[in-house]
Amino acid sequence: MSTREKPPEPHGAAASLRVGDWLRNPWGRPRFLWVVAIAYMAWSLLPVAIAVLFSFNATRSLTSWQGFSTEWYVGNVSSVWDDPVLRGALAQSLKLATLTVAIAVPLGVTFALALDRWRGRGSGTANFVMLFSFITPEIAIGVALFLFFVQLAEGIGPGFVAQLMGLSMFMMAYPVIVVRARLLSIGKEYEEAAMDLGASPLESLRRVLLPLLAPAILASVVIVFAASIDNFVISQQLSIGANTQTVPILIYSSARRGPLPSLNALASLTLFASTLLIAIGAFAYRRHTREQRASRPA
């Protein structure tokens, strides 16, 4: 290797003094990066913050602030609470997300257990198909499911049940990935010890493995719920009319038609719901892992 001369440091002229400073000493205070990061955060979050703010506007304007009011949440005839379309969409979203969690999480957890413990011929293929469903662009899955329910499963047809089936299949990958990661870090020792001590397979599963997996299952519930309540493509493809309209579908269809602040209120409510759920989940997760760490000898 040839000996290299140390290149002259790039000098910032007076105009770019800050950038020059940073290039000369990047381990000091990287002002340039601070500016970029803060500008990014503002760009990323301010529009949403403004949208939430306007859900509390006192008039029907979405562009000029006229004072604080909660009339778009409850009170006004077109508020989320009083307009049956908005309230229906919110109820539909919550129902779909809850039932999707109830199907996708148990299916995903059992699948993760099977993949981890049963290394037979079929497990590799099953894992491959599952991962493939996870990375396929949603529009392809949405169209495939729509045609499936129209052409082959006509008895069910598009609608709420189809939405629930399609979404629970698509969301199954999250619990599988989260629970598998946890299973790999636990190892098999605990349940084998339990069975040495006389537990039956099901007992060891219920009383040893499941408690150890609780944080991962909890995390899966939160992730699947938040992802389902925000899901648009699959829910929209399989929706038929007002009875299967969720919040994202409603926002999509009315955002360009001169919406009222109540649409912002509806969107804000789902945001509050996911934030609350994530906060509760994070709190429970930390408490649980701290208890486990405390009960384990160092």
Place this chain on the structure above:
Amino acid sequence: MPEKADSGSRGAWFPPWFWPSFAAPATLWLLLLFVVPFYVILSIAFGDIDPIFLTPTPVYSPLRWDFGPFRDLVSAIFTSGSIYRNAFAHTLVFVSVASVLCVVIGYPVAYFIAKHAGRFKALFLVLFLAPFWISYMMRMLAWINLLQPNGYVNRIFESLGLIDAPIYWLNGKPVTVILGLTYGYVPFMILPLFATLDRIPTSMLEASRDLGAGSVQVFRRVTLPMSRQGILAGLVIVALPMFGDYFTTTLLAGTRNTAMIGNLILTATQSSLVRTGASLVLILLALLIVPMLYYLRATQRAQELFAA
């Protein structure tokens, strides 16, 4: 064979049918709702059309598949001036520009959080993860509010003296679509970039400086090569869903001139051109199969890494 010995030793604990039976419900669900629906797509794309009602009749036997209409569609995509050609061209341009913008914006942010946020690291992580649980539709709704003719964007531009009359951002402007896509997907770019950059030991960067490299050289010869995997993963993660995106352009532009492949697929499947729609899905997947397999492989490798 280690596999056999393995299962034998475990047989002492669990009956052999125990774990496979756990996989059964999910496998059934995947077969019924993922594998079979894709077979339906194939059967429609290569199937018949009812001569009277013009509805598609799926042909389930591959022996009777007719590839003619599919081939015609592919050649239509290569015919200049056709709506198919235009939509593919738009999609390619929008996705490429937006993906590059995602790297340009996401890299410094990820680098900052990984290396320079210091005691604010946790706070910045939470803030930059926030868009993951804010619904995509709400994030687009926020921009629709801001980009109205009398919205904040135009008002700021006017007060700065940049424009005299309000700009109609939402009337079929490709710029708006590209910015919308970038805004929508950049968090998905930052996540893998952060994971990669966070793993580069700071001591290694310091060592290269001690050996005489300037900061530009450290970046070009150490940081950038070591984060190449993260950039590639990030590009795949943002580009895959962008290729299938149809809602961003509908919401922010809403004209035929800004239609993407996704819009073509939906208008086709919702009209009488169901066979064309199914074929377009197959073409989209064929276009994306290489990045998809790369992503699949990366996910599998991550799983194996956990196992090791």
